[in-house]
Amino acid sequence: MQISFSKREGLTPVTVMKLEGKLDASSYAAAIAAAQSAYEEGARSLLIDLSGVPYVSSAGLMALHTVSLLFAGYAMKSDGTGRPAFRSVNAQNEKVVRRRVKLLNPQPPVEQVLDVVGLRQYLDIYTDLETAIQSFEA
Numbered sequence: 001m002q003i004s005f006s007k008r009e010g011l012t013p014v015t016v017m018k019l020e021g022k023l024d025a026s027s028y029a030a031a032i033a034a035a036q037s038a039y040e041e042g043a044r045s046l047l048i049d050l051s052g053v054p055y056v057s058s059a060g061l062m063a064l065h066t067v068s069l070l071f072a073g074y075a076m077k078s079d080g081t082g083r084p085a086f087r088s089v090n091a092q093n094e095k096v097v098r099r100r101v102k103l104l105n106p107q108p109p110v111e112q113v114l115d116v117v118g119l120r121q122y123l124d125i126y127t128d129l130e131t132a133i134q135s136f137e138a
Contacts, residue, residue, distance in 0.1 A: 001027035002052075003034045010133040015043035016104075020052030023060030031060075035067040044100065045136040046071050047126075051105035056113050064103075068123060071100040098124055104132050 001021035008014045015038050023031060035046065046067070050056075056064075102124045106114060114120045126132035 001030060003031060005034075005038060008047075008129075008133045010136050012045050012136050012138045013043075014045045014047055014133050014136050016047045016049055016129075018049040018052065022055045022057070023050075023053050023063060024055065024057035025059040028057075028059040028063035031063045032066050032070075036070055039070050044071065046101045047104050047129075047132050047136075048101065049104045050107070050110055053110055054107055056110050061113070061117055061119065064119060064123070068097045068101040072097045097122065099137055102126060102132055102135060104129060 006016045
């Protein structure tokens with residue numbers, strides 16, 4: 001998996017995290033670590049560009065969920081296995097997450113998986129970069 005970052009200005013500064021390659025058990029930890037580093041460096045609005053991701057496994061879904069909770073301000077704790085301890089999607093954190101993390105251009109198989117597991121209702125998905133950037137509130 002290749003991970004790169006860029007910054008864009010909308011109503012607020014937005015960090016674009018571009019993922020390329022499969023988001024699965026071999027890459028989910030790197031995706032979480034990269035996003036956590038961006039958060040620690042001050043990023044608060046994250047647009048995850050999935051246009052280069054042909055496949056997302058359950059580990060990849062967990063990575064997207066974990067990153068969304070990190071950007072909502074929740075501290076990540078380990079459960080002893082190296083995986084994050086928080087797992088649930090709930091109404092309490094959903095509003096904050098929707099303001100902080102959005103997805104861009106998932107390929108159709110990835111979008112279908114997001115829909116089936118319910119993350120499509122949890123994270124806003126855009127197909128246009130400028131519209132996505134402008135959707136972040138100050």
